[in-house]
Amino acid sequence: MLNYIWFGMLVFGIIVGILNGRVDAVTQAIVDSSKNAIELSIGLLGIMCLWTGLMSVAEKSGVIRTISRTVRPVLKFLFPGIPKDHPASGAIVMNLVANFLGLGNAATPLGLKAMGELQKLNKNKDTATNEMSMFLVLNTACIQFIPATVIAVRSAAGSKNPTEIIGTIWVATICASIAGIITVKSLSVFRRGKVR
């Protein structure tokens, strides 16, 4: 999909630029933007290193495991189709906690493991179960404790207070997660008879 978007933006942009008589501005933008991309990347380096470093301390200290144990009860409500003590629930919680802490690298393998375990519980192998939908919607709504990338870009851009958006991001993601949970729950009740 990105192939079409990238192509479309460049071609449409250049044609509009020519029609607008802004060819010089377009040329300037091409040169400047590539330079800006590198400046941004360098600006990101500091916070990204700090954050991945701190997070690997968290990983080694068993923080994921500790949080996972505390939030387990919530799982029963969200994923009623998973039998007690099935390995799927462990992988799901660990993935969600890793996402919550912003541990992208740790989250993806755990998420793929969770999908594999959910697939074992699936009777109809090419159709998604309610549990899979719930898991993925929670993943895309992704509540993050510290949105490190946004903070890094803000600080690279010279913000006076790069972290001031943490609170608003929490509010927005919590709303999104609740909306996602309600939508999955109501649609799975509605169609359970048909698909399962």
Add this chain to the structure above:
Amino acid sequence: MDIVSKLSSYAIPTIFLFILAAGMSKEVKVYDVFVEGAKDGISTVIRIIPPLVGLMVAIGVFRASGALDLIVFAVKPVTSLLKIPSETVPMVFLRPISGSASLALLSDLFKNYGPDSFIGRLASTLMGSTETIFYTLTIYFGSVGIKNIRFTLVAALVADLVSVIAAVWICTVVFGG
């Protein structure tokens, strides 16, 4: 809404304390592990440089040519209904599609309006409050060979829409429109 900004300023120091204490209590060599882990930060940033160059050039051309103004003008009737500032509309559409494209866009918005402007703060909130839906669904469902994803995309898009509306609302309340 003072509490939201209080939470924002306490979040990072708190997590430092918490993680370092957890590390010490488990006798983790915190500094060594930190330095080793920080290397990952470098490779993460290096990995995003090529897509960032490509996408920032595309966004730069799109803006300089006046094409962006056309789009923003075209969607104005819908966005003013939802009270979304039209400058952040491209963010709303790109965020679910591509992480690096929205990162490029975020940086572009900061350059033009400043990270501490209302648009900058709202764009930051939009950026932080959703994931790239299409990518995640493709990877996760693809890994186990699911073809019929049923209502998953619909639910993910509902959550995304709610996060946009919530972001506009909370930013207006906290930072003032």
